[in-house]
Amino acid sequence: MKSRRQFLKISSLSAAGLVFGGGLLETFADNLLKNNQSYFKGPYDFARTPTYCEVCFWKCAGWVHKDENGRIKKIIGNDDDPNCNGRFCPRGTGGVGMYFDRDRLKTPLIRTDVRGKQSFREATWDEAFDYIASKMNKIKEEHGPECTALFTHGSGGKYFGNLLKGFGSNNIAAPSYAQCRGPREVAFLATFGQGINSPENTDIRDTKCLVLIGSHLGENMHNGQVQEMSDAIDKGTTIITVDPRFSTVAGKSKHWLPIKPSTDIALLLSWMNVIINEELFDKKYVEKYTFGFDLLKAYVQPFTPEWAYGITTIKPQQIRDTAHEMANAAPAVIVHPGRHVTWYGDDTQRLRAVAILNALLGSWGRRGGFYNPEKASVPHFHLPDFPKPNKNWRDAMGGKYKLADLALASGVCQATIPSPEMSCSIKGWIVNGTNLINTLPDQKKTIAAIQALDLLVVVDTMPMEITGYADVVLPECTYLERYDSLRISQGRVPSIALRMPAVDPLYNTKPAFWMARELAKKLDLLQYFPFETIEEEIDWELKQVGSSLEEMQRIGVKLLDREADDLYFGEDEDVEFNTNTGKIELYSTALEEEGFDPFPVFTQHPEPDSGFYRLIYGRAPMHTFSRTANNPNLTDLMDENSVWVNPKVAKVWDLKNDQYVYLENQDGVISDFKIKVRITERIRWDSVYMVHGFGHADKRMTRAFGKGVSDTQMITNVMIDPIMGGTGMRGNFVTFRFDNKKAEV
Amino acid sequence: MAIDTKKCVGCSDCVVACQTENDVPIGHCRDWVVEVMDGTYPQLEIELRSERCNHCKNSPCVRCCPTGASHYSDGGIVLVTKNECIGCSACITSCPYDARYVHPDGYVDKCTFCLHRVKKGMQPACVAVCPTKCMYFGDLDDPGSEVSEVLKKRKYKTLIPEAGTKPQLYFLI
The missing domain is CATH 1.20.5 (Single alpha-helices involved in coiled-coils or other helix-helix interfaces)
Incomplete structure (x- = not known):
């Protein structure tokens, strides 16, 4: 203890x-x-100011409270918000640290040395915008407006998106797709004709059996889901966790299946085998709603639990027992699709297996399974038509990844590296609120793409690594100091939430709306920014749905009525699914059309050489990606990651707890920094584990610099999903080093 | 207070919420999370606990305080009167739970069960924020209170009972 x-x-x-x-x-x-007196005063005379959180994508709505001096004191969840029910997670509660962080970007910067060296001069906003506009116009003249791209992860993305679309490009990508949840969306679209989206439509509140496959709820603090899982634990819900690591939730599970990494598809196929052969599936549901059952039945015959045992190391009896648990709970069962699912390059197929299993159990559209979410339809002010781009990043993909329903950040990156086959390589990037250096795997490739650019603009609140490569850095004020577009979340009940500034921006920082609009002025694109202020735009939108800015400033969150009473399928209801056959496709005709396997196929993945261990990474509840690594409140809870090592492995290497080591991966990449060893039974002997988002290399982040190892740096082998271009990152193996000297050549 | 170790995920939200609510300087804390792991792969068990001052009925800290700064307040809550505390740290040494720290301003500080909130009918900040709702706070002398009810239904333990401090923090197991 x-x-x-x-x-x-x-x-x-x-x-x-x-x-x-x-x-x-x-x-x-x-x-x-x-x-700076204005820091405390500001025009906002609110005892509490509504906001929605920007620390992660869950976007919980809350209230910012100030003390008697007008200084931000705390942020508390909004009781009316279905995303958080009045309870923020540690990152949201610690969001105040984003505002107080002394290392924030403070004024616009223009680079004075080569990319990658953090050598900048301070600039005025006007200078910065002139610089960007002249470079963008030059790219337009020489290569066409399509040779620009936007990477975005954050609320200001909409405005930079409109700017770019107005300019003539539709290369707009978020790393949350190809580096995260993309395969799950494609798999569920292919099966049910509907993606999962965010927040997930998992009905955990009413489920009787929750199956988590590599998803570590509770360590990933997806607030609403964690809350519902906790309620479910109270009610005695059965939790089944499949994970090579004894995660927090594995500790709360009735069944923990300590699977050999990379073999999940074999387990999923054997579960199908048991459920079909023992006739445990929902016969009425399968008959009425699905396509391809007989083919599936024939297909899964070889995949017995005994077959899977040899692959997964999970005992046949345990496979059968857990299949029975699911069937007993059905249809109130959730085989959870997870969120970060880009692991081995066959991820769409693995998520297809998850979707098929849910279909067999009849959980899609049923209470305690997956509900039908609804999103508020808030009209946007009609903008003039955007020019039609003649080309985009997909041209560089050689016709691949057609099933990707959103742009691939890694694809845009690929399309930036010049190659003779491509008519156009991308020449200008705007990067909004995403640290691509730590977000995209294979850092060498990312940097090669960046070095080929004529213009890199980075918009951020913090001097993240990506800013070190920027030509122009635009410092955004934090979410506590700005308005943003409305939060329009899907859920059981459609909701909207307002973010407004609690205080004036510190330093010379500005909101994204203002930046994008000022740039639009310079680029002669003001027609795409008809409102002079964001307040006017929000007020206009709110009035279309019977609210107003004034009302939202008072209440923060508003629940709207559902348009239809269709949270779950009705008894014997006829349902048309948005697939080729109009049915739930157990057999995927869409995948078949594109030349892919219509059923998920298990393939063996490479295993570590002797002395190497598979690198598994995950989340800590007090951090979001790499973006919170310098937050004073959150680094106080956890300021570095550690590498989890099984005691057997520690013995072989003579490792001691809390000892610092370097890591080296299969491609000879040695970590920039050292990482602390944590010897624990909670990880398998063939793997090591670390929390993502540490090992920052930018000295301007004084709390985060050099703390721990960046898993992204160790991820140089990327297994691309042939179906949708996701970047599988779990095929990397590391070994321990006691120094970081490169081997003599 | 009762804390359900079966629901706690160890996220430390209680720690941050306490820090912002009570202006606890960064680098210090009035509550913290403990993880206890037992077993050998794959037969493992884990217990997560949010810990803080146990507001003991027989508090060594109150007994040993030379100035009377440490005292029992409303409902048995153990408090420190800031301006009576001379920062001698005798209480810190006497506390078997390590629940106290010296504030940079020179006095000893610890959990107050957010008495300022409780007096207004609110829950302590840690209880109010917890995403897993794993904490129950209320009057143990009232058999109908939520915390009394949950202690009737569930198995529980206290920490270091052998110290004889009669701790008032119950962990549901």
């Missing part, structure tokens, strides 16, 4: 450093009080 002092030692800086740090922060605030 850890005492409190040990906990502090493990999860924070040294005690002395901490006291010092706390003191500094106060001095900082005192100075602000003296030097």
